[in-house]
Amino acid sequence: MGNKFGFLKKSAIVGVVAALTIPLAACGGGSTKNEAGSNGSKVKIILTNGKGEIDKQFKDAAKEFMTANPNIQVDVNSVAVGDSLNIYDKLTSSGKVVTMAMFSPYDAVNKYKDVGIDLSGEKWNADTKDAVKNSDGKVIGFPFAIEGMGLVYNQQVLDKAVGGTFDPFTINTRDKLKALLDKIKASGVEYPVAYQTEAWSVANHYSSLFLNQEKEPTKITDDLKAGKFDLAKNETWNGYYDTLDLLTSKTYNKFGERPLGQYYDTAHVAVGKGDSAILFNGNWAFDSLKAVSGTKFGFMPVPVDNNESNELNNKIAAGATQVMVINKKASKEQQDAAKKFLDWLVYDKAGQDFVVNKAQIISAFKNNPNKVTNPLGVAISDALAAGKTMPFTTNYVNTGDWTTILGPEVQKYIGKQSSRADLAKAFETYYKNQK
Structure with missing residues (x-):
């Protein structure tokens, strides 16, 4: 649940309030622009990570994704652990357009209800029951983390x-x-x-x-x-x-x-x-x-x-406590690149490995073969499998x-x-x- 989740991530250690922002250069050469160009330039997307405790893992995952997708540059911006101000707000107020933001489900359908594009047609919807819908019944939130x-x-x-x-x-x-x-x-x-x-x-x-x-x-x-x-x-x-x-x-x-x-x-x-x-x-x-x-x-x-x-x-x-929302204000090329990143998290072995094994997050997707080793995560996974969870x-x-x-x-x-x-x-x- 704030950031976690509205969620400040609940740690007693309140980090430096300034967000941790480290642009990640894609492997390979070529110019970097906000949108794909005919000369082979890269699509640059800005992602915000509301779970500061997995900052390193998220940035390492972005590097792997960029290696597999050299035409996309991913800048991951993580909130500082314990900071209650969403990194999305900080970047937006500085004039940047965040391509994809991590919000709590409540914020996704309330405070930021006008941000997200309709994701109802995405393939991954068939592999999860935890996608977040807006008041019109459209999927606007990709479920990133299940917690309990x-x-x-x-x-x-x-x-x-x-x-x-x-x-x-x-x-x-x-x-x-x-x-x-x-x-x-x-x-x-x-x-x-x-x-x-x-x-x-x-x-x-x-x-x-x-x-x-x-x-x-x-x-x-x-x-x-x-x-x-x-x-x-x-x-x-x-x-x-x-x-x-x-x-x-x-x-x-x-x-x-x-x-x-x-x-x-x-x-x-x-x-x-x-x-x-x-x-x-x-x-x-x-x-x-x-x-x-x-x-x-x-x-x-x-x-x-x-x-x-x-x-x-x-x-x-137990339930999805963080969702990824793709910004309507991003370009079509940026939105498509963000969708590709979400597909990578769900269907690519490296993406699946990042979510569960490296970040120790319970996946919301039934096709992910990995299981968390964190004993509390295991307890939640077992309870989910046994039907012993409530929202x-x-x-x-x-x-x-x-x-x-x-x-x-x-x-x-x-x-x-x-x-x-x-x-x-x-x-x-x-x-x-x-x-």
């Missing part, structure tokens, strides 16, 4: 606690989660949970999960805008905060005495080492966990109530607003500085102002 979020756990710690191989999908009620936390404590882990409370995490990630009580999450956001949805009386909305109360409590949370703070790194170190066992995050957290320990990690759903048959208790949130609800909210406006409200609730009723009112007031 839920309760991340340290497999070694939980295996010890349960006395065998822990199965995350057995924890499908809040009472079972509490019983698990008690078992973890009994195994010698004083604080089973390390709950980080950054605004993006507690707001546009955790607090958006309740939208999945409807098959179309936008139904609830539409009802909220119309003032027709009473959060305070909604069992699912309340249920997620009942679970949050459990996870952030003094009994189970490493930071329970002072639940608000910059705990991202500390939480990951604690779970990575096994000093704690569980945190709420997404597959992007693996780099932080991996830096500490080689222990295996997985995902379990966030239980919302004590109904074992409730789908929300039996699935993790990635961060894609249905304005992540910038949810981080800056609603994030502090959720933090106040966690810190017991406001009531559940106050929080419900804050969400409803925000949406009534979005008409």
